[in-house]
Amino acid sequence: MTNFRLATFSLITMAGLAMTACSPQTSTPPSTEVSETETNEAQAVMPAERFFTADQFTYANYQDIVVKHAAMDLTVDFDRKVLDGAVTIRFERLSPDVQTLTLDTKDLTIKTVELETSDGWTPATFAMGERDSVLGSAMNITVGAEAAQVKITYETSPKAEGLQWLSPAQTAGKEKPYLFSQAQALYARTMLPVQDTPAVRMTYEASLRVPDGLLPLMSASQDGKDADGNWRFSMPQPIPSYLIAIAVGDIKFKAINDTIGVYAEDYILDASAEEFAQTPEMEVANTELYGPYRWGRYDLLVLPPSFPYGGMENPRLSFMTPTLIAGDKSLTNVVAHELAHSWSGNLVTNSNWRDAWLNEGFTSYVENRVMEELYGKERAMMEQSLDMEGLKRAISDAKRPELTQLKLPDDMTHPDDAFTLVSYIKGANFLFFLEDRFGRDAFDPFLKSYFNAYAFESVTTEDFLAFMDANIRKDYPDAVTDAEIKAWVYGQGLPSTARNPQSDAFDKVATASARWTSGEITAAELPTANWSTHEWLKFLNDLPDLTPAQMKELDDTFSLTGTQNAETAFAWYMQAIKNGYAPAMPALEEFLMSVGRGKFIYRLYGALNDNGQVDMANRIFAKAKAGYHPIAQRRIGDILAK
Ligand code: BES
Numbered sequence: 001m002t003n004f005r006l007a008t009f010s011l012i013t014m015a016g017l018a019m020t021a022c023s024p025q026t027s028t029p030p031s032t033e034v035s036e037t038e039t040n041e042a043q044a045v046m047p048a049e050r051f052f053t054a055d056q057f058t059y060a061n062y063q064d065i066v067v068k069h070a071a072m073d074l075t076v077d078f079d080r081k082v083l084d085g086a087v088t089i090r091f092e093r094l095s096p097d098v099q100t101l102t103l104d105t106k107d108l109t110i111k112t113v114e115l116e117t118s119d120g121w122t123p124a125t126f127a128m129g130e131r132d133s134v135l136g137s138a139m140n141i142t143v144g145a146e147a148a149q150v151k152i153t154y155e156t157s158p159k160a161e162g163l164q165w166l167s168p169a170q171t172a173g174k175e176k177p178y179l180f181s182q183a184q185a186l187y188a189r190t191m192l193p194v195q196d197t198p199a200v201r202m203t204y205e206a207s208l209r210v211p212d213g214l215l216p217l218m219s220a221s222q223d224g225k226d227a228d229g230n231w232r233f234s235m236p237q238p239i240p241s242y243l244i245a246i247a248v249g250d251i252k253f254k255a256i257n258d259t260i261g262v263y264a265e266d267y268i269l270d271a272s273a274e275e276f277a278q279t280p281e282m283e284v285a286n287t288e289l290y291g292p293y294r295w296g297r298y299d300l301l302v303l304p305p306s307f308p309y310g311g312m313e314n315p316r317l318s319f320m321t322p323t324l325i326a327g328d329k330s331l332t333n334v335v336a337h338e339l340a341h342s343w344s345g346n347l348v349t350n351s352n353w354r355d356a357w358l359n360e361g362f363t364s365y366v367e368n369r370v371m372e373e374l375y376g377k378e379r380a381m382m383e384q385s386l387d388m389e390g391l392k393r394a395i396s397d398a399k400r401p402e403l404t405q406l407k408l409p410d411d412m413t414h415p416d417d418a419f420t421l422v423s424y425i426k427g428a429n430f431l432f433f434l435e436d437r438f439g440r441d442a443f444d445p446f447l448k449s450y451f452n453a454y455a456f457e458s459v460t461t462e463d464f465l466a467f468m469d470a471n472i473r474k475d476y477p478d479a480v481t482d483a484e485i486k487a488w489v490y491g492q493g494l495p496s497t498a499r500n501p502q503s504d505a506f507d508k509v510a511t512a513s514a515r516w517t518s519g520e521i522t523a524a525e526l527p528t529a530n531w532s533t534h535e536w537l538k539f540l541n542d543l544p545d546l547t548p549a550q551m552k553e554l555d556d557t558f559s560l561t562g563t564q565n566a567e568t569a570f571a572w573y574m575q576a577i578k579n580g581y582a583p584a585m586p587a588l589e590e591f592l593m594s595v596g597r598g599k600f601i602y603r604l605y606g607a608l609n610d611n612g613q614v615d616m617a618n619r620i621f622a623k624a625k626a627g628y629h630p631i632a633q634r635r636i637g638d639i640l641a642k
């Protein structure tokens with residue numbers, strides 16, 4: 001016991017010392033909708049205090065006054081490429097003296113602002129702050145001491161970074177336009193005035209008017225069309241603003257089971273339902289490990305190819321890239337990932353982007369556990385191994401060493417810096433390390449109790465560490481030391497206690513590859529007959545510098561140029577750029593013209609830039625740019641400016 005107390009005390013002290021912008025807060029009682037019997041959980045010990053880390057990416061005065069609910073009433077205007085209408089915001093004062101509600105906005109046109117008072121809705125005083133290129137403009141509304149609701153009429157900008165408006169020609173069907181949003185991390189404020197910080201959670205509802213023949217969807221319960229022809233949505237669980245999402249298009253639905261289904265354009269609907277057919281099993285695996293799925297339905301929306309991410313965990317409706325539809329379920333870990341966010345991220349949320357690993361590292365860990373459950377240990381280890389190679393590269397490529405910490409530095413300039421493989425894979429590996437030390441029998445119920453204890457709350461790294469101290473570390477005081485934890489969370493690079501993922505299948509690939517590169521065997525003699533996508537990725541990623549003749553031999557033997565699996569194609573084109581293999585360049589160009597997924601295109605443009613192909617990169621970008629999402633346009637612009 002004495003040991004434990006010392007350990008706990010020193011860890012919290014250590015966290016406090018390491019974090020200048022981190023101060024204790026009063027504990028709030030855990031809110032759980034699910035009863036203890038349902039979760040079958042012993043009551044967790046709640047730490048005596050909560051920790052606070054300021055969100056430097058919001059103007060909101062969310063420590064004094066918080067938004068509780070947003071009701072949107074919007075027309076989706078495809079001709080003008082704007083959302084046009086009003087949002088009514090209900091708020092609560094936390095400090096008695098607060099007179100101003102400060103919201104985040106970016107490129108919104110504010111038309112009127114009214115407060116609900118005892119005289120009804122009356123015009124309110126407000127002032128817009130100067131525009132910052134990252135943060136946008138603060139909107140300061142004088143709310144006085146009484147009002148609890150403000151109604152803002154506004155419209156978005158056609159250039160809103162969180163919205164992509166596709167012309168009919170940019171869709172597969174070619175007949176109808178398409179709109180989709182991407183609010184994470186700082187783009188909800190381009191869609192509506194909002195406290196755009198993950199520290200604040202609110203419920204929302206919406207009423208949307210869209211042109212006939214188009215289906216609107218939101219990250220909410222889809223409540224159908226009302227008598228006036230407006231589409232209604234409601235999100236009764238409190239969520240952070242970055243999970244507000246909308247899509248409108250010629251979208252069809254196919255059920256996978258009673259509570260899970262796929263939305264997509266017609267051309268890819270059946271293939272998507274087949275590719276994602278194991279989503280129900282993933283939900284079962286997740287639920288068995290970490291407790292009930294608390295969001296009602298779970299659907300997947302397969303977006304047009306310009307969607308800039310692999311997936312986005314919008315609640316009840318994950319947004320997915322069509323590049324996952326490989327035909328062989330080889331890329332379904334992205335579904336496992338977005339679904340896992342229903343626990344890590346959406347249920348328990350990082351309260352600021354310096355703690356992004358609480359979302360992405362936990363989720364990458366849970367993803368891998370679910371993959372192991374569904375597909376077995378070998379596939380899970382292959383994915384861990386590929387991820388670990390990526391992490392090592394990310395650590396050596398880091399712009400600053402501080403960006404290789406799990407708790408990111410307080411002078412991080414953009415949340416983009418938080419979404420590197422450090423948060424994802426170093427974060428997941430911290431949990432693999434803890435799992436190895438405590439054992440699954442103790443660690444699995446512990447994580448489940450964490451998701452239950454902080455359900456529908458936003459937390460910091462220090463909250464997690466304190467919860468770990470008060471629970472599993474109290475029971476197993478010798479399993480890990482403070483110094484080991486500190487090295488993972490506040491230290492740079494990869495700690496010496498990191499697991500080394502071993503895969504027999506990958507060892508065989510490495511051996512075969514060495515025999516081919518040394519000239520001992522021909523490409524045709526490589527034992528590829530039963531290689532999975534993962535083995536191909538291992539082989540391609542690890543190739544040494546090759547001669548044009550060797551590249552040609554691989555291509556002639558395996559038809560890699562133009563291959564349909566987007567991950568394999570990406571890995572091959574990276575080698576083609578590195579080795580100056582000209583025959584692959586037209587197919588690479590075609591890939592860059594048709595795929596907007598950032599994971600692929602940022603690195604392909606970066607590799608062209610770094611390998612003396614700046615002109616080619618600029619020429620392709622000039623042609624492809626209009627089809628890319630605003631987020632991708634900005635990122636590639638930055639890459640090519642270097
Ligand atoms: N939440 C992220 C996507 C994201 C990250 C949006 C940063 C905005 C800013 C999502 O859950 C994610 O991580 N997607 C990954 C897939 C995953 C398997 C690593 C992706 O997009 O590739």
Ligand code: ZN
Nearest residue numbers: 337341360363
């Ligand atoms: Zn994620």
